[in-house]
Amino acid sequence: MSHVDPAPPSASSAEPVPAFPVVGIGASAGGLAAFTEFFQGFPDDRSLGMAFILVQHLPADADSMLTELISRTTRMPVSKAAPGMEVVPDHVYIMPPNRELTFNQGRLSLHELADQRVRLPIDRLFNSLAQALGKRAIGVVMTGTGCDGTQGSRAIRAGDGLVIAQSPKSCEFPGMPASAIAAGVVDHQAAPADLPALLCAIAGKSDRLRSEPVQPVPDEAARRELITLLRVHTGHDFSHYKRNTILRRVERRLAVHQITALADYVRFVEQTPNELQTLFRDVLIGVTSFFRDPESFTVLDQQVIPKLLEHRPAALRIWSAGCSTGEEAYSLAILIEEHLQALRWPCQVTVFATDLDPQAIADARTGLYPASIAADVTPQRLARWFTAESAGYRINRTIRDRLVFSEHDLIKDPPFTRLDLLCCRNLLIYLDGEMQRKLLPLFHNAVKPGGWLFLGPSESISDFTHLFQVEDRAARLYRNAEHQRSSALPTLNRLLPTMMPPAHQSFHPASSPRSLREVTEKALLTQIAPAAALVNRCGDLLYLHGRTGMFLEPAPGEAGISNILKMAREGLRHPLMSAIRQATLHDQPVHSSGVRVKTNGHFTLIDLTVCPVSGPRNAVAETSPEAGALLVVFRETAGSRPGSGVLPGPGAAEAIATEPAHDSGDPGSGPDQTVTALTRALHDKEEYLHAANEALASTNDDLRSANEELQSVNEELQSANEELVTAKEELQSVNEELSTVNGELQAKVAELSRANNDLNNLLAGTGIATLFLDLDQRILRFTATITRIIHLIPSDLGRPISDLVTKLSGYQQFSADIQAVLDTLVPKELEVATADGRWFMMRILPYRTLDNVIEGAVVTFVDITEAKRIETAQRRSxxxxxxxxxxxxxxxxxxxxxxxxxxxxxxxxxxxxxxxxxxxxxxxxxxxxxxxxxxxxxxxxxxxxxxxxxxxxxxxxxxxxxxxxxxxxxxxxxxxxxxxxxxxxxxxxxxxxxxxxxxxxxxxxxxxxxxxxxxxxxxxxxxxxxxxxxxxxxxxxxxxxxxxxxx
The missing domain is CATH 3.30.450.20 (PAS domain)
Known part of the structure; x- marks a missing residue:
């Protein structure tokens, strides 16, 4: 969550807040033409009610004529800024050369240039305006190269002020306004000639810029509807954000669009969906920097990090929650890396940097920051940990590899756990007390016992001193209280899926009645077909055919699945391994002749063939052990001795070296034949080594990929485990809430029952005949005394009143009068008499709910018989x-x-x-x-x-x-x-x-x-x-x- 936004100036602050807007205007190359065009656009016959402060990049030894030039284009007084000069409306102030200008307590301050820092006078002015004026600060970024003004614009926007940029297409040098626009902090773009009209319109229609702003009563229903729209559009709930925080941000958007009523803005948002995304980013705007609050980071560097590395841990886990664009997260990684290099101690450091804003996370991942960071990072660190580029400074790979950026909602997503340090700065102050009370115990469970919590300068642990110990109150550094956790996390093994394949089963052909053909084929296969073995890609034996004993022998060890490579006799293993690999890689048969295999103390020459088994696609499942099976065929050659003239295969060198020479009397035998055999064996050995190297490289790649996948699975399982634990806690919390709600509902039921009893007794006690009807004139409820006028029984509930007979004499418009009252909502009152001579005052009124919704009618009859008698007697007298x-x-x-x-x-x-x-x-x-x-x-x-x-x-x-x-x-x-x-x-x-x-x-x-x-x-x-x-x-x-x- 990007919440590092400075609070606007308070009315109760000791510093006086000027009662008029101040416009800071910054420009660099091409600024004179832009300034001239800007001031020429203001009307001469109107008081603007705002002050203007101009800042332009100038050489330190230059003598600026800007004051004289600007005074020719405007009727307003133009002055060169001086120390302590009071700022008044309808006046223009210009920064002198070789100085930097700030605004404080309604006056101007001049500062000498700092040699060790990059000069960013526009940022410095904008920052001072944001802090001093809040929503009455207006920043205007005009033509120029570089990115000066971008960070200051962030500060003005975060303080609820307005930011305006010269449109890049109207700029001679569009670098500065383009940088502010790309940062997403600009509210309006216009050419310099159009900016005055825009400023006048904003100042004229916005209460927020008046000297005595009207404080409208916020439309709570519209605010809730806006939060609902944000939740539907973004998936994030802002109902736990402080009310004033949301209203300030919304008020900014109202001023940008010149809308006065919050309800009108809600309608505007509904018609302009892109505005919701803009409002979302406006609420989450992050004003952050490297090593923000240097005093606090100094304490962190000198006291906390040495204690973290005191026992030389193998790994450190750090979480920067609400990291915005990543400056503070990178600052933490830089400090730790400096300590590790000083100690020369290898340590696996992981800094989890999370935020709610996906755009901020994307910017943080690039690690590219404007040149203005030189104002916050020392030259030594810039040279050591950053690489200068044309667009600014990019963080080095050494630091970047330490960080893991992720989009994360602190309110609804489970937290990271087993943390050594949790940095959550300038976020809690924007959440209401209820959410703060929920997050701090969550932080306590996320941080290891003895771990550290790093908060912002305006935040504290409140009443949770039993969870955290205060280590440095000024730096807002707290240590997790060391005590046993209430519940342990489930072990990872419980959630690990079974990754080993099932044990291979030997291939057994289906038994079927034997026919003469099958008998013949089996005899031929047994007597004539060579020995062979069916293996899978890993060399595991699936089926054996013929007499394979002279080629294979059982491998030592526990009985089970046999691998043909382990069973191969001396001289056969390496050629067999190479052939299986080549056949698997190229999906083609591989032949190897003259392979010398030692059997019964003698070497025998054989031909080896490895052939991929083909067949119908549905014959063998892709994931079964038989998938990709290979047929290995062994054929003994005619001359099974070394002197047969057949070139030896791999392994022949060892055989020739150890076997005594035989004089066969063949002219071709002798030293020449031995040299030829050795040459052939050496060539085959080189081919085998080359194939083995390739196989090893491929295996290493596969292992590396598998290792990365396992790490990813491990992290996912750990995250899933943490989410399950969190879900369990949430379910427990929901269960408690449901129990509470159930208790409240039971209390409400009892209260409703009492109210119902009171109502029944009230109606019975008054003796007034009362009848409740719905909009269709169906009976909902009636009192007992109504039966003297209308024939009603309890089973008549739900019946239309027109179906019933009344005892009224000479009155036939009963149902029509009720309908007239429902149609006009005008109560009706008249005197009616019953057949037995009793008189009643009948009143028909609409039935209204608390929300002023008409849901029926109420008819009452008050007995006025005695009053009627007295009236008659009086009239007679x-x-x-x-x-x-x-x-x-x-x-x-x-x-x-x-x-x-x-x-x-x-x-x-x-x-x-x-x-x-x-x-x-x-x-x-x-x-x-x-x-x-x-x-x-x-x-x-x-x-x-x-x-x-x-x-x-x-x-x-x-x-x-x-x-x-x-x-x-x-x-x-x-x-x-x-x-x-x-x-x-x-x-x-x-x-x-x-x-x-x-x-x-x-x-x-x-x-x-x-x-x-x-x-x-x-x-x-x-x-x-x-x-x-x-x-x-x-x-x-x-x-x-x-x-x-x-x-």
Whole structure:
């Protein structure tokens, strides 16, 4: 897994983070033209809100005119960088010659050139921008040769910044942008004239570059969907990666494509499958280097590796997990190789380097790195362990052979085991706590007791101090606690397949009834046919024919499968071996004449023939012992003595040297014949030796291939064994998880049962008749009280409601109303009655799940029979009261003291000759209207009586003259009675009654002109007996209540 990505700057960091983007621009050869074209493309009437820092490769003693030249192409101020200069928006800063430039805490820093290092000023600037600005860093790589800017671009991209490259086809020298593009760290490519528009578009549409960026609420559903898409596309699960890590990477891609919403990006990914691969690599982008964190590698070099080699082990196993492009893995191999060469101790070192990114692994396998690694590797090591090439530096074969690169998912794949050192740096910090707690025990089991664990500077073993001992906290070096493993790995022998072929069986012809022909043929074969043997390619005997005793003899040792080469008599073995090999190699018969074979103390000349046996393809299975069988035929020659004149075969030299000379009297015999025989024997011996050498070379090749295959099988079996152990542990873990899930499910079942019981008791306790229906109006559930309305029994569950008969009277739209609610999702409420006279409030509502999905309808019936009875009685009483008031010209009224609201009956409005529909005031306005109808001399008295009733709770009953709105004059009786609650007057209720015609009221007033007007200190005259008082000049008494004065 490529996770060596630096964390972006934190808001809580002590260093201030500038609130605007800073664009670092690097170029080399041809840079002036690219810079000029770039700045000419910016609009003159717009504030860009970003700063620009230019770095160009210049000779150390050159005097640059770049500041003056750039200032002619842009309206922005252009300054030569100075130490401590503050960086501000809409300003251009240019690196001076013979210096290198960095950005820190919002200011520029200048550095002298280091002679011992390769000069990479663009990388150095980009690295400082990435660390200081994070996502507000923008790197632009322009024309130039070499690879400067590539590593810095990695850092900017890893810090969530943006990287833009000049398109190679628009470059005068495309080396630098092409290197960054090939490294896969470039987000956009464009010509210099098009880059300003691109920058303006990114800055204008991306919240991530604003001074006060908007922090949108992440769409969690979209994030999970994106992780699912990644898992389906790549096969790797990122759900255990820290949430912010994923969101930062996704936010980068949103900015690259100028997309604002995560849900929109998900749709974009679904329509653009290649974007998933880009996002995958973006999440796994690796920023690594040789000997990264030199202090930690120094501790490793001086303390750990000497302890690993202290007892001079025969082999070391090291695992670099999450190796990215391999720099740290090669660094480990270099350190160990330096120690081994110093000790002059041969040791089989294997460094397993794994990563999730197949492209990173492919790059690591090549071992080719850019020239910029000279900034991290000392010149001595560069010269010793690398070979300089035109494209950079290639690792030497000595180091490369130590490493085994492999694509590996640390989360799902089994780990390597029996490790002496496990290096996993800057990976755990990007995984959540749960996955860290799973991996650390896994590391513990992978490392040998006493082995070492090497973590990154921001990582630790957390609470697993019982598994690892802290050896150097600053270098993050830990040692595996030495204790007995809980379980031993299964032995390899249990998994080894049976590789030895089955024991050969002698060839036995099938028995069949013997015929005269068979008897004749057998006799001829026995008497005339020469001795022969059927062997396989290895020389193992399959069948013997005839008398082979003079040529073969049983080999010493245990009885079993006999090999013809071991049974061959003296002088026959070497010719026979050569003939079998030649016949097998060329698939043709081989003849050898004059072979001298020692039998019974004398040598006999024979002719030897080895012939491949041919036959139907299905006669002998390809894998059977008889496959490729050879027929070996022995023929004794006519002259069986050496003096017969037949040239001797191989082995004749030994025979001639040891056998005494015989004078046969033949002119051809004698020294000349001996020389000829020796010459022939020497020639045959040379041929035999040549054939033996070829056979030996072929055998060595076969053995070498077999050895490599066995090593591969051994590694595969070990890996399979480790996977089986891991699978066993995973199965145990799954079993535990299933047990936990089972317990949780049982708890959920119990909880659901309790909730069901609570619901049943709730429905039964409320007494509300309830009916649950699905979308097809089929009955799902009902309460017992519903049976008073609908004829239901328990077996009716699942039946359509339209099939059942209800007890509702005059209501036939039950099913239609339910369907209307399901269609419109608008609840319906109405009163319905049953045939027995009971009334119910029926409500029909959609059945909604927690996810707001409609799955049916709920129908409830609330018994309102008693409320209906009371309503009917009340309506009857109101009607009777209205009739009485109309018959007696009696109107009622009411005043709510707290609410300051008045109410009149219809008869009260009629006595006032007012239309209720035309009168809007319901509060103080009605009282004022009523007071206005009184005679002017009586208004104050009636007002005072009303106030005293409101304030002190004193009722009053009086008569007065009354002029209606139409000018009619009435003699009316006005009564008021307070409604007192807890000692306070809450309401005042009263009536107004017409006492007779106008003439009677006028006569009454004329007869008593003085009775209604006394002394001037009052307005109401009290009477001792019941009945109304007349309004006059009597005192009404003081009152704290107030009413508005009449004008």
């Amino acid at each position: 109101e009607s009777l009261l209205r009739m009485i008031q109309q018959a007696n010209a009696l109107g009622s009224w009411e005043w709510d003291v707290a609410q300051q609201q008045a109410w009149w009956s219809d008869e009260t409005f009629r006595l006032h000759d007012l239309d209720p529909a035309a009168i809007h005031p319901t509060g103080m306005g009605l009282l004022l209207r009523s007071l206005e109808c009184l005679a002017p001399d009586d208004r104050a008295a009636v007002r005072a009586a009303l106030l005293r009733c409101i304030d002190a709770g004193v009722p009053y009953d009086l008569e007065t003259d009354f002029v209606t709105a139409k000018g009619r004059t009435l003699r009316v009786r006005i009564c008021a009675e307070p409604v007192i609650d807890r000692g306070q007057v809450k309401k005042v209720v009263g009536f107004i009654m017409d006492r007779g015609p106008d003439q009677m009221a006028s006569a009454t007033r004329r007869e008593q002109p003085q009775a209604s007007r006394g002394n001037g200190d009052g307005a109401i005259r009290e009477r001792a007996g019941p009945g109304p008082s007349s309004v006059g000049d009597g005192a009404a008494g003081p009152s704290s209540a107030t009413l508005p004065e009449q004008s």
